[in-house]
Amino acid sequence: MGLLFLIKLEGKVYSCKHCQTHFALSEDIASKNFHCRHGKAYLFHRVVNVTVGEKEERMMITGMHTVVDIFCVGCGSIVGWKYESAREMNQKYKEGKFILERFGTIFRLARFKVLGPDGSHYMGIQEALVSGSDVEDA
Incomplete structure (x- = not known):
């Protein structure tokens, strides 16, 4: 295993909840109207400091997609997926x-995977309850 080079982003940054590794800038958000299996998710044009898993076919609410899971390079946490x-x-x-998974509920407990630009790890009740037009179930 070699040296780990992380890209440090400037501006409003989304980062790993565990190790604060930078993932994306708020200006790279394509849509905030996504949901994953456990809650809120955002679609990004560009994400850095992640590694990808194996390609797999997934049936989602919007149809069949080929995706790869994405993992934080800092701590290895799964943080979302990439559409292939x-x-x-x-x-x-x-x-x-x-897709970066922002917020979700598992067994009725609030869980989060990605910190928001202001360091928040949760979203307002209203945002968490609003269902978007683009719903995915991975």
């Missing part, structure tokens, strides 16, 4: 983009 390809033409806009 989409079968449906109206879902092609997701290809090459990343």
Whole structure:
């Protein structure tokens, strides 16, 4: 294993909840209207400091997609996934983009994976309850 080189971002940064490794800038958000299996998720154009897992086919609410899970390079936590390809033409806009899981509930307990730009690890009740137009279930 070699040296780990992390990219440090400047501005409003989304980062790992465990080790604060930078992932993305708020200006790189493509959509805040996504949900994953456990709660709120954001779609990003660009994400840094992650490694990818194996490609796999996943049936999601919006159809079949080829995705790879993404992991924090700092601590190895799974933080979301990257869309490799989409079968449906109206879902092609997701290809090459990343989902970072912001917030969720597991067994009725609030969980979060990614810290917001202000350091928050939770979102307001209203935002957590609003369902978006783009819902995914990975």
